Amino acid sequence: xxVVDVAPSDEPLQYFxxxxxxxxxxTTKAIxxxxxxxxxxxxxxxxxxxxxxxxxxxxxxSLLYILDQHLQGQYDRMNRAAYELIVVHIDLNLxxxxxxxxxxxLDQYKSRFPRHTYxxxxxxxxxxxxxxxxxxxxxxxxxxxxxxNTGMDKLQQLVGSMPSATSKTDVITTLLTRLLVDVAKRNCxxxxxxxxxxxxxxxxxxxxxxxxxxxxxxxxxxxGMSPYGIGFNYPLRDLLKKELVIFSSLxxxxxxxxxxxxxxxxxISASSKLTTIDDLMAQYFQSVEENYPSIVAxxxxxxxxxxxxxxxxxxxxxxxxxxxxxxxxxxxGWGGDQNSASRASEQQDGKHKVLCYGCSRSING
Amino acid sequence: xxxxxxxICKTSRALIIRPKNHQKLCKGCFITIFxxxxxxxxxxxxxxxxxxxxxxxxxxxxxSTVLASVLKTLNERYNYGLELVxxxxxxxxxxxxxxxxxxxxxxxxxxxxxxxxxxxxELYGWTMDQVVEAIGKKGNCxxxxxxxxxxxxxxxxxxxxxxxxxxxxxxxxxxTILMNLLRGDLPRLARSTSIVTGDESxxxxxxxxxxxxxxxxxxxxxxxxxxDYFSTECLYSPEAFRGSARSLIxxxxxxxxxAILDVVRSGEDMAKLVPEAVTGISHCxxxxxxxxxxxxxxxxxxxxxxxxxxxxxxxxxxEKKLQEDEEASSREVEITSKVPNGxxxxxxxxxxxKPESRNGVKREPGKKLTRQTLxxxxxxxxxxxxxxCKACMLLEGLNKNRPKMEIEIDVEDEESSTLRRKMExxxxxxx
Numbered sequence: 001x002x003v004v005d006v007a008p009s010d011e012p013l014q015y016f017x018x019x020x021x022x023x024x025x026x027t028t029k030a031i032x033x034x035x036x037x038x039x040x041x042x043x044x045x046x047x048x049x050x051x052x053x054x055x056x057x058x059x060x061x062s063l064l065y066i067l068d069q070h071l072q073g074q075y076d077r078m079n080r081a082a083y084e085l086i087v088v089h090i091d092l093n094l095x096x097x098x099x100x101x102x103x104x105x106l107d108q109y110k111s112r113f114p115r116h117t118y119x120x121x122x123x124x125x126x127x128x129x130x131x132x133x134x135x136x137x138x139x140x141x142x143x144x145x146x147x148x149n150t151g152m153d154k155l156q157q158l159v160g161s162m163p164s165a166t167s168k169t170d171v172i173t174t175l176l177t178r179l180l181v182d183v184a185k186r187n188c189x190x191x192x193x194x195x196x197x198x199x200x201x202x203x204x205x206x207x208x209x210x211x212x213x214x215x216x217x218x219x220x221x222x223x224g225m226s227p228y229g230i231g232f233n234y235p236l237r238d239l240l241k242k243e244l245v246i247f248s249s250l251x252x253x254x255x256x257x258x259x260x261x262x263x264x265x266x267x268i269s270a271s272s273k274l275t276t277i278d279d280l281m282a283q284y285f286q287s288v289e290e291n292y293p294s295i296v297a298x299x300x301x302x303x304x305x306x307x308x309x310x311x312x313x314x315x316x317x318x319x320x321x322x323x324x325x326x327x328x329x330x331x332x333g334w335g336g337d338q339n340s341a342s343r344a345s346e347q348q349d350g351k352h353k354v355l356c357y358g359c360s361r362s363i364n365g
Numbered sequence: 366x367x368x369x370x371x372x373i374c375k376t377s378r379a380l381i382i383r384p385k386n387h388q389k390l391c392k393g394c395f396i397t398i399f400x401x402x403x404x405x406x407x408x409x410x411x412x413x414x415x416x417x418x419x420x421x422x423x424x425x426x427x428x429s430t431v432l433a434s435v436l437k438t439l440n441e442r443y444n445y446g447l448e449l450v451x452x453x454x455x456x457x458x459x460x461x462x463x464x465x466x467x468x469x470x471x472x473x474x475x476x477x478x479x480x481x482x483x484x485x486x487e488l489y490g491w492t493m494d495q496v497v498e499a500i501g502k503k504g505n506c507x508x509x510x511x512x513x514x515x516x517x518x519x520x521x522x523x524x525x526x527x528x529x530x531x532x533x534x535x536x537x538x539x540x541t542i543l544m545n546l547l548r549g550d551l552p553r554l555a556r557s558t559s560i561v562t563g564d565e566s567x568x569x570x571x572x573x574x575x576x577x578x579x580x581x582x583x584x585x586x587x588x589x590x591x592x593d594y595f596s597t598e599c600l601y602s603p604e605a606f607r608g609s610a611r612s613l614i615x616x617x618x619x620x621x622x623x624a625i626l627d628v629v630r631s632g633e634d635m636a637k638l639v640p641e642a643v644t645g646i647s648h649c650x651x652x653x654x655x656x657x658x659x660x661x662x663x664x665x666x667x668x669x670x671x672x673x674x675x676x677x678x679x680x681x682x683x684e685k686k687l688q689e690d691e692e693a694s695s696r697e698v699e700i701t702s703k704v705p706n707g708x709x710x711x712x713x714x715x716x717x718x719k720p721e722s723r724n725g726v727k728r729e730p731g732k733k734l735t736r737q738t739l740x741x742x743x744x745x746x747x748x749x750x751x752x753x754c755k756a757c758m759l760l761e762g763l764n765k766n767r768p769k770m771e772i773e774i775d776v777e778d779e780e781s782s783t784l785r786r787k788m789e790x791x792x793x794x795x796x
Contacts, residue, residue, distance in 0.1 A: 336629055
């Protein structure tokens with residue numbers, strides 16, 4: 001714990017002249033969040049299974065590196081490990097060539113960090129989930145065998161039917177989360193380790209707020225049990241994105257070859273049609289992070305203080321699956337709707353499906 | 366190209382694209398639907414009762430002018446039975462208020478409403494120009510905001526009126542929500558979303574009937590109704606957090622027009638998730654009525670063009686403070702972990718030496734929750750969550766001929782404006 005005497009984190013390299021110190025600082029911050037996964041006692045217990053979603057970004061690459069070392073340390077000292085990682089990559093690409101590239105990259109990860117279990121799925125596998133209300137999305141139920149269309153076609157069709165770029169991103173993110181939860185459950189994992197940095201969590205806070213999903217924040221940014229019955233943990237929540245980018249270049253050998261850097265949102269172009277709320281927030285926090293890193297962290301601390309409502313009647317949203325308090329579903333019938341007829345007509349059709357405000361907004365534009 | 370017919374009446378030619386949902390409407394239908402939506406808000410939230418006397422906080426700006434016009438229209442159309450009065454505050458800023466007060470005076474004639482103008486000098490013994498002379502151009506928005514909020518309530522009291530309505534619109538509310546997230550201010554986040562503050566027991570209630578109305582639609586309404594309003598920006602400095610939140614809101618609106626309303630909705634939902642320990646508001650109460658709003662800082666009042674509170678260095682100041690906190694708290698952790706037996710005996714300001722704070726999940730520096738409860742100021746008797754209300758604190762400082770609250774008097778002029786430019790640039794690049 002030599003690194004606690006840490007200088008302001010806005011210009012890491014200036015303070016950590018030796019990259020070793022900086023790397024240790026990053027590692028310590030992450031491992032501190034893994035305290036519940038220490039090896040305890042002398043009796044060997046079965047290792048706890050944790051799902052590790054790997055996106056090939058700098059954060060998840062860094063976290064995998066850190067945890068791999070952590071596990072090595074546990075083996076070295078105790079000859080056993082407290083947890084094991086089930087690494088999964090969900091491929092969001094719809095082009096065959098891109099998919100090939102991803103699977104090659106995943107092979108590189110396998111050879112670099114061989115002790116873990118690896119698997120890869122396409123996002124279209126989310127279309128097979130039976131706990132999503134596909135009718136709300138105007139999609140056929142997964143069991144209806146539609147041999148003409150492949151999963152990828154169907155996914156393309158679904159995403160293409162969304163009314164805006166923001167809605168497309170939103171539904172993709174939602175499907176990704178649902179798929180990860182499903183994979184975690186099928187592999188008997190107790191938790192999912194998300195590699196979200198402070199910066200990413202701050203982005204998420206404001207993005208979800210802007211999408212009308214403020215109600216869901218207690219489950220989006222806090223460590224602990226999610227409403228899906230699987231724990232969500234964010235071991236990198238105390239590290240800035242830029243710190244992780246630097247870290248990933250300082251490991252020996254560097255992780256650079258394993259990382260696909262998302263372009264610096266260059267596609268935030270003149271056309272607001274193609275820009276998403278997610279892009280806006282990413283760009284916003286990228287710049288706030290430059291000058292005001294503590295404010296980024298403070299946003300996350302603030303949203304983490306929100307507590308889930310207890311005791312209210314809730315129903316799961318048909319798309320994102322998060323609990324929606326009774327009478328608060330949909331985009332109609334609240335104060336800001338200002339149209340007294342909308343709610344009544346919606347309920348008349350008998351088949352009133354529950355969608356949260358955010359999902360409802362995404363689907364209906 | 367054939368003219369597009371109005372989406373509502375299908376007969377007239379559509380001339381207006383509604384900012385809120387891009388519906389194409391004719392002028393008449395737009396004016397009607399704008400008014401009907403305010404009517405919907407007023408009736409569903411049971412904002413008024415027959416016979417109420419209502420003071421409209423009037424600055425001469427577009428929001429309060431539209432509010433006065435719409436309330437007059439609805440009061441007559443739906444027979445609300447309200448007695449409407451215009452209430453204006455004269456902050457005593459030469460060249461800023463003179464013209465807008467003239468506008469309000471004309472409005473009083475146009476709408477046939479009584480007008481009361483209350484001056485800072487008669488309420489506090491200081492005009493804003495005198496305040497600025499005493500403390501400089503920075504940080505004076507704090508004084509202005511705190512004074513104005515009380516001024517409206519005190520003015521209403523003078524008139525024997527128990528309900529003040531202000532022109533805050535959806536953009537203002539959304540901006541305040543994002544700003545409070547950026548500033549990490551949960552108590553204000555919780556309070557700022559309710560349409561009414563104060564309840565039956567409070568002397569003066571406040572409400573914002575335009576809470577769900579888009580600023581752009583307010584401008585359109587004022588334009589098409591040919592309302593007489595005065596557009597000006599306050600001469601004094603803008604404030605970094607609000608400025609940053611504002612441009613974010615504008616960009617969000619461009620990407621997805623519903624986003625302003627969606628942020629407001631998020632804010633309302635989040636208000637219910639703020640732990641009671643933070644707000645002092647019981648969740649059993651209706652979410653629409655929140656008790657403590659007395660400190661008067663949660664929102665820039667409609668009259669202030671920039672809604673600013675203190676100058677551009679606010680973000681940098683907060684950054685500095687947060688970093689110092691973090692450094693301090695990380696040192697505390699270091700000490701406790703080396704003294705295993707001392708943990709329970711030691712008190713920590715920041716971390717709280719509870720056992721669960723060691724499980725790695727809850728251990729957040731700065732997680733101290735401050736409880737706020739409503740009382741009255743010992744000096745002036747005005748509602749306040751502190752012993753002495755903010756206005757009296759500020760006044761005490763002023764009267765000693767120096768500011769009591771340190772509002773970044775240590776930052777150089779130049780530095781501050783550079784920072785502000787940086788913040789603006791930052792906001793602009795996100796366009």
